[in-house]
Amino acid sequence: MPGRFFLTSGHAEICTFLCLSEQGAADPPRLNIAPGEELCCRVEDRLERMRWGLIPQGRTNARGRPVMEVIVNARSETLFAKSAFQGVRRCIVPVNGWYEWTGETRRKTAWSIKPKDGGLLAFAAIYDVWHGPGGVEVPQFATVTCEPNADVKDIHHRMGVILAPDDFDTWLFEKEEAVQELMRPWPDGALLVEKAVDLGPDGPRAS
Template sequence: MCGRFVLKATPEEIADYLDLIGLEDFPPRFNIAPTQPILIIVEGERQELGSNLPNRQAMLVRWGFMPGWVKDPKTFPLLINARSETAIGKASFRAAMRHRRILIPASGFYEWKRPAKEDGGKPQAYYIRPKRGGIVAFAGLMETWSSADGSEVDTGAILTTAANTSMSRVHDRMPVVIAPEDFSRWLDCKTQEPREVSSLMRAADEDFFEMIPVSDKVNKVANVGPDLIAPVEGAAPLAPVKEKSGQLSLF
C-alpha cells in the first residue's frame, strides 16, 4: 500500500525527468495524502502526424479513484491504490488500464512497519526514497467521474505490487515504479494493451530504495514541513536481508 508520499522536486526537474514542455510553478509537498490533488502525467496527441516525440501533459487529479459507473461516491470506498496483479480484470480498473494509464512523479513515499503483537508499541514510520535521489514515476490509473448535475472530477490511483525482499521488512506492498525507458510504452494506451505492459508492473530492484526511519509527525495531515523526512534516532534496526543463497546481505 502507498498512503502518503512526497514530491519535493522543482517543476524544472520534473519537466526534465518526464520530458515535459514546461510546468507551472508549485511548492514542494512533504505529506501528500488521499483526497488531495496530485500531479499526474498523461500522453497527449502527437504534435505532428507520424512524430515519435512524446507530447506528455501534466494535470492535477484527486487522489482517490472513482470509476465512471459509480452513482453515489458516498457509498463507494476510497481507492487510493490498485493492485497491479488484478487491475486488468477488476471491474473498477479495467477501463482505465486499457485507456487511461498515467505516471505519478514522486520523490519518495512513507510506509509504516507494525510491531509484532507480542512486542507491543506503535508502528514506526519510514521515508522510502531512491538511493540515487531524484525523482521516481509511479504507475497509476485515472478516471473522470461525472455527477448527475454534469460536474466532473478527475481522479487517480497508484498501482502497487508485492514488495521485494528489502521492502518486505517494512511492508508487503510497494508502488510500481516505471523506468524512464518505459515511460512511452506505459503511457501508450492506443497501441499497447494492458497485457502488453503487464511486465512493467513489477517490484523495483532490491537496491533501488533506501528506508529512513522518521518521526510520527507524518501521521497528521496537518504536518507538511520538510522536517517530516528528517531521520530519527532510536528506531529498531531493520533485519538484514536474506539472499536466496541463505547468506545475509546489508547491501
C-alpha cells in the same frame, strides 16, 4: 504500497524527469501528501492535476456489487481483470518518495522510502474522470501495486509499481499485453528506507 507521498523537487526538474517540456502550474513542494489531495501527473504528453483516489460511483466488483470505498491503490495482478477498472486509462505520478508505517496503533514507526541516489520516482497509475452533480468533473487516479522488493518487504507486503524513464511511453501508450512485464518490484538495493524524522505538522502522520 504508498500510504502517503512526499514531493520536494521543483517544477522544471519534474518536467525534465517526465520527458516533457516545462508546462502547466507548478506543484508546490509538500512533505505529506495524503489520499484525497491533488498531484500533477503525466497524462499522454501533458501534465494534469488529479485527485488521489478513484471515487467508486458506478463501479462494481466481480459479483456485481457496488464498490463502496474510494480506490487509492489497485493490485497489478488483477488490474485488467476487475470490472471496477473497466475503461480506466494510464498515467504516471512523479514523487520523491513515500511513507509507510509499522508497529501497533498509537506506537507506529514512520518510514521514509526514496531512491538511494536521490531524485524522483515515477509511479504507475490508472485514472479516469468522475462526473459529479452540477457538471463537476474531477480527474482522479489510483496507483498500481505489486509484490515488494527486498528493500520494502520488512515494512510492507506491497509496494507501488515504479517505472524507469525508458518505460514511460510503453506504460502510457501500449496495449495491456505490453505493460504486463512492467508491473514488477523495483530492483533490490535501489531504494533507501529509513526512519522518518520528525517534520512537525507537515511531516508524516500515521493514519
